[in-house]
Amino acid sequence: MGRRLPQAFFALSLLALALIVAAVWQASTPSWKTYQRQFLQLEAQGEPNAAAKAAVLATPLEIHQVLLPGLQRVDRCTTCHLGVDDPTMKNAPEPFRYHVGLGTNVPSKFGCTICHGGQGLATDQKNAHGNVDFWQTPLLAKDYIRASCGRCHKEGDIPGVPELAEGRHLFETQGCRGCHKLDGVGGSIGPDLSEEGASQRSPEWLEKHFLTPSVVSPGSAMPNFHFTREQARALTYYMLSLTNQDMGTYYSSLRTIPSSSYGRELFVEKNCIVCHAIGGVGAKVGPDLMGVTQRHSREWLDEQLVNPQLVYPGSAMPEYDLDTNSRKALVAYLATATSEDAQLILSGKKSTLTPEDAAIEAGKSNFARFGCAGCHGTELQGGVPNPNAQGGQVPSLLHLSDDYTKDEVIEVIRNGRMPPLDNASGPTPPLYMPSWKHLLSEEDIHEIVEFLWSKQQKAKDSW
Numbered sequence: 001m002g003r004r005l006p007q008a009f010f011a012l013s014l015l016a017l018a019l020i021v022a023a024v025w026q027a028s029t030p031s032w033k034t035y036q037r038q039f040l041q042l043e044a045q046g047e048p049n050a051a052a053k054a055a056v057l058a059t060p061l062e063i064h065q066v067l068l069p070g071l072q073r074v075d076r077c078t079t080c081h082l083g084v085d086d087p088t089m090k091n092a093p094e095p096f097r098y099h100v101g102l103g104t105n106v107p108s109k110f111g112c113t114i115c116h117g118g119q120g121l122a123t124d125q126k127n128a129h130g131n132v133d134f135w136q137t138p139l140l141a142k143d144y145i146r147a148s149c150g151r152c153h154k155e156g157d158i159p160g161v162p163e164l165a166e167g168r169h170l171f172e173t174q175g176c177r178g179c180h181k182l183d184g185v186g187g188s189i190g191p192d193l194s195e196e197g198a199s200q201r202s203p204e205w206l207e208k209h210f211l212t213p214s215v216v217s218p219g220s221a222m223p224n225f226h227f228t229r230e231q232a233r234a235l236t237y238y239m240l241s242l243t244n245q246d247m248g249t250y251y252s253s254l255r256t257i258p259s260s261s262y263g264r265e266l267f268v269e270k271n272c273i274v275c276h277a278i279g280g281v282g283a284k285v286g287p288d289l290m291g292v293t294q295r296h297s298r299e300w301l302d303e304q305l306v307n308p309q310l311v312y313p314g315s316a317m318p319e320y321d322l323d324t325n326s327r328k329a330l331v332a333y334l335a336t337a338t339s340e341d342a343q344l345i346l347s348g349k350k351s352t353l354t355p356e357d358a359a360i361e362a363g364k365s366n367f368a369r370f371g372c373a374g375c376h377g378t379e380l381q382g383g384v385p386n387p388n389a390q391g392g393q394v395p396s397l398l399h400l401s402d403d404y405t406k407d408e409v410i411e412v413i414r415n416g417r418m419p420p421l422d423n424a425s426g427p428t429p430p431l432y433m434p435s436w437k438h439l440l441s442e443e444d445i446h447e448i449v450e451f452l453w454s455k456q457q458k459a460k461d462s463w
């Protein structure tokens with residue numbers, strides 16, 4: 001009996017504590033109605049007289065939602081974030097502040113979650129912001145929101161988001177596809193990355209993983225690429241942008257933003273410089289394009305690129321099959337092109353390649369594209385650790401010609417090979433040479449071997 005009393009007292013104080021915590025919790029996460037009332041107060045402050053104030057305050061409270069069938073979602077964020085499209089709310093506290101920089105991507109067309117993550121249907125802050133166990137994509141931290149731009153703008157540059165183009169470039173040149181599939185192409189030693197941006201991986205995890213894979217994935221077979229912080233950030237952006245989500249045509253219509261840098265790429269790729277000069281630099285078959293955007297309207301120029309014959313009957317200029325954004329991009333480039341840049345374009349142009357050199361070039365790009373570099377190194381130097389394989393690492397490809405004929409190497413690439421074990425009773429080495437015959441044509445393989453042979457260092461070099 002003597003011990004019951006303190007126990008009951010203890011239980012009661014626990015209960016009281018729980019009630020206090022609950023009350024504080026309630027107060028700290030007000031309902032959407034509370035926010036709407038606060039917002040009406042803010043709006044009423046701007047009204048000239050009492051009647052107008054009263055009218056504003058009498059606005060019924062209701063859930064606001066944006067239906068986005070094209071993005072397969074319904075976003076109710078504007079139930080609390082009430083001032084996103086109201087410039088007078090520029091200095092208002094959150095969640096009422098005006099959203100700067102949305103530009104043409106207005107809330108009514110895009111909602112919020114496509115860029116921010118979170119749970120569109122929820123109407124309380126914790127659930128809406130996605131900070132709950134079952135929700136895989138909580139709000140992205142401020143530093144990473146721009147990664148989402150790449151969900152729709154999948155190619156070329158995005159103004160203000162250099163990370164995405166940089167990350168894509170690293171992915172295609174560092175050999176990631178050797179171990180990872182993306183959109184169906186690549187190896188299977190690491191996970192498929194086609195949906196990485198919709199997985200539960202946080203940006204922080206991804207960035208740490210790129211800096212040193214084994215820190216967050218102990219014993220990982222993924223090599224440490226010794227990326228800089230900026231490179232790890234760029235790859236993280238790229239990963240976050242990867243989703244296979246079906247989007248309505250409107251949303252996917254702008255895969256490429258018609259920026260002048262994309263226009264320059266096209267100008268180089270289509271070889272416009274073989275007929276046109278810019279500021280006197282280049283050829284004189286067609287008119288000098290310096291200042292052409294001042295001589296002609298955008299519509300005229302667009303027409304000229306669609307159908308030169310229509311503008312100039314008998315024109316020597318070829319008809320290019322360019323989509324609307326590509327034409328816009330070319331015009332954007334022509335508006336900024338300089339003779340110095342034309343000089344750069346001219347000097348960057350390779351002289352015509354011999355068939356042998358062309359095969360080597362093609363082999364080099366296949367080597368990068370199919371991810372051989374991920375295991376064998378961008379310089380073919382090997383060295384990626386492969387525990388319990390003989391030699392303990394993936395072999396260098398710089399001395400193949402000492403041990404093999406070209407045909408033998410073709411065989412290895414075609415059929416793959418398991419590395420012999422260092423210790424027969426030890427574990428299987430994580431990395432093996434995949435078979436490529438289902439992904440690479442015979443011609444691809446021949447080209448790769450030509451490339452490899454162009455890099456062989458004779459045994460005497462290493463004496």
Ligand code: HEC
Binds near residue numbers: 032076
């Ligand atoms: C119940 C009201 C409410 C709803 C619904 C709501 N928010 Fe918020 N949000 C807030 C409040 C309040 C803040 C102010 C910051 C704070 O106190 O955490 C905020 C802050 C934010 C911030 C900036 C600060 C941060 O935490 O990163 C973002 C971004 C944001 N909300 C996005 C969203 C998105 C996207 C949705 C819809 C999925 C949403 N919010 C739905 C109330 C809400």
Ligand code: HEC
Binds near residue numbers: 077081101116145
């Ligand atoms: C097209 C993509 C996009 C859409 C759609 C979008 N936002 Fe944003 N939002 C951003 C970016 C990018 C930033 C970061 C701006 C910066 O760095 O200052 C941002 C910033 C914010 C912030 C401030 C975050 C902070 O930590 O200070 C809030 C709050 C916010 N958005 C809420 C919303 C809400 C609510 C919606 C829906 C009505 C929405 N956003 C729609 C891209 C978007």
Ligand code: HEC
Binds near residue numbers: 145
């Ligand atoms: C849900 C898909 C989607 C997302 C996410 C998205 N955009 Fe867009 N963006 C579009 C579409 C569609 C248009 C064309 C809008 C129109 O004209 O109706 C566009 C237009 C643009 C334009 C104007 C292009 C022109 O015609 O000159 C720019 C710049 C742009 N977006 C940048 C961004 C940035 C930066 C982000 C990230 C903060 C972003 N976008 C996020 C789909 C998207």
Ligand code: HEC
Binds near residue numbers: 177178367370400
């Ligand atoms: C997932 C990692 C991985 C990828 C991707 C990979 N390799 Fe290999 N490769 C290996 C391993 C491990 C060996 C060693 C096999 C052995 O010891 O028998 C090897 C062996 C080789 C060899 C024989 C080298 C020797 O000295 O015996 C050649 C040639 C080769 N790879 C070329 C390629 C080419 C070309 C590609 C791209 C099409 C490629 N590899 C992609 C892991 C890989």
Ligand code: HEC
Binds near residue numbers: 266273301315318
């Ligand atoms: C085979 C030569 C040739 C090539 C290649 C060529 N053009 Fe032309 N272009 C011409 C000629 C010739 C004209 C003069 C008008 C005519 O006869 O059509 C012209 C006219 C133009 C004009 C109108 C200039 C003016 O002041 O009236 C523009 C703009 C233009 N070209 C852009 C381009 C772009 C951009 C490319 C690359 C995508 C390109 N051209 C490729 C031959 C060429």
Ligand code: HEC
Binds near residue numbers: 174180189217235431
């Ligand atoms: C030699 C094979 C190999 C190469 C090359 C490689 N990875 Fe990996 N990667 C793996 C393996 C194995 C895992 C799973 C273990 C882990 O999480 O580290 C992995 C995991 C990942 C993950 C985490 C996936 C998840 O959500 O679990 C990402 C993201 C990733 N790799 C991206 C890349 C990128 C980008 C590159 C190129 C810069 C690359 N990888 C090159 C083998 C490789």
